[in-house]
Amino acid sequence: MKILILHGPNLNFLGKREPGIYGSTTLEEINNSLQVLAQDLKAEVDFFQSNHEGALIDKLQSAHSLVDAVVFNPGAYTHYSLALRDAVASMQVPVIEVHLSNIHAREEFRHQSVIAPVAAGQITGFGPASYLLGLRAAVTLVQSGRK
Ligand code: DQA
Secondary structure (H helix, E strand, O other), X not given: OEEEEEEOOOHHHOOOOOHHHHOOOOXXXXXXXXXXXXXXXXXXXXXEEOOOHHHHHHHHHHHOOOOOEEEEEOHHHHHXXXXXXXXXXXXXXXXXXXXXOOHHHOOHXXXXXXXXXXXXXXXXXXXXXXXHHHHHHHHHHHHHOOO
């Protein structure tokens, strides 16, 4: 089973970025813990981060027939990128939306996700554990054959 872990804008800055909100764990540390969990779950993970909307769309399109699920933190694009929403909607495999912070408990503009209606589900507010829960959700969905 192959799972793409996709990180959107500014997530390469985790550790340095607003630590009061996002904590001190770096993206590399998050990816390492995902790798360890993936081994336990007998899944293969591929990682990609970009600060560019088009690069994220290109990655989703190229993963289209190669992966069984996607765990995706779209960063601020969550709240307004209809292009990314369309790319997620075109995926034939489950896409799990994850956020470190609880977007519903923050500024009003973060309460809306344009991705959520086309995602399999949303995991938000558990810090780096959101990604681990997202990976578990992805594996569970793939095993049960659900999109
Ligand atoms: C985020 C939440 C977004 O609102 C924000 O723009 C981010 C990170 C999160 O993981 O909590 O960049 O997706």
